[in-house]
Amino acid sequence: MIKIVFFAALREQLDCAELTMDIAEILTVNDIKQRLGDKSEQWQQTFSNTSLLSAVNHDMVAGDHKVKSGDEVAFFPPVTGG
Amino acid sequence: MIKIVFFAALREQLDCAELTMDIAEILTVNDIKQRLGDKSEQWQQTFSNTSLLSAVNHDMVAGDHKVKSGDEVAFFPPVTGG
Amino acid sequence: MAKRSELAEISIQEKDFCLADEVALLEADNPCDGAIVTFTGRVRNNNDGNSVNSLTLEHYSGMTEKSLANIISQARERWDIGRVKIIHRIGELTIGEQIVFVGVTSKHRHDAFAANEFIMDYLKVKAPFWKKERITDAGQTVERWLEAKTTDTDKADLWS
């Protein structure tokens, strides 16, 4: 099982801050995005946004990063702090 | 007449903070240096130091800058503020 | 170089900070670092021509601290710096309030300037903070998430 968290505009669009996903095999971040997009038309559209960033266990990662059970995966828009 | 001022290590080497010089014609800063060097062996040596900086009326100038009566001329070592 | 363990280098907090106190901590018992550079960012009263009333800062707790610690490590690898402090506020902020503080000490002023700007440039594109502005647009008060600027990405890229 992995924990998936969403932030900022993405969290509001999905109306979801956090969910869990059972994964039997090792998946990439892109695979997870795909699965999330399968949930609905709206999620599909939301995750087709190529500017979304991804982090695994608090490190920014690229789409081909491999995720294993127990990891925390995050998706969020480009950051705007400072 | 011009006023000539010296600062920092230069002032201490010359044991002089300020002097006046009568000038009939227009001289360059280098001409003035030359005249000052004529005062003594020690002044000669002091003004042969090529790292000395010059200012006329509070603006840093090069050796060919022309000085006229009423100007304030300054000589000093490279600055070390900040 | 000053002992680092004495200072918590990163603070994410709702409450305001006091510049003088932060500088005093950076300077205390630190007689070898002659240069200190600070950056303070505040909420501006306008953005893209719209009047800003206030903003809300959200962050990703845990990742924020990790990413800022990583940025500080990279700065230490590149420049000879002494102490570093990063404060970033979260929650509701109004016009003129302080958002972010970066302080860097060094023996050499250029290292303090460069490391400070590097930290800000990387913070802008790597640290997981998001701003939602409450703006007045054509007489209406609306909330909108700030769009990331490509100029920020470009600035960060200049360091690599």
Add this chain to the structure above:
Amino acid sequence: MAKRSELAEISIQEKDFCLADEVALLEADNPCDGAIVTFTGRVRNNNDGNSVNSLTLEHYSGMTEKSLANIISQARERWDIGRVKIIHRIGELTIGEQIVFVGVTSKHRHDAFAANEFIMDYLKVKAPFWKKERITDAGQTVERWLEAKTTDTDKADLWS
């Protein structure tokens, strides 16, 4: 941009300054400048391996103010900056004491960083200040005029 006339931009003084007060002045009634960068230089406890006890700062009154005003003008031509303050102390200073302060506000952080460093780099090679150090060398206390560093000239040249 904030009105400039409200602030005396340059102060040459014997007395110490308070960073918090200076920053408060730079920020007061200045809601459009979101970025403020400060540089503070202090007397270090050593230089070229010699232990420094104190130093005396001499300057060329009149030329100092003119050269600093000129440096600020050049910074304003190059960058979009709001308020500027330069404070430079003169007279006797001991270890850890503040020597110089430069504060710059801007809408854009890069302009504030660049203008501040530019001002410091030019001040180092253009403003008529001279430091005489009282150092301990092989057990003896001696006074010596600080030598100018060629690295400072090189840094200033990088801007041109």
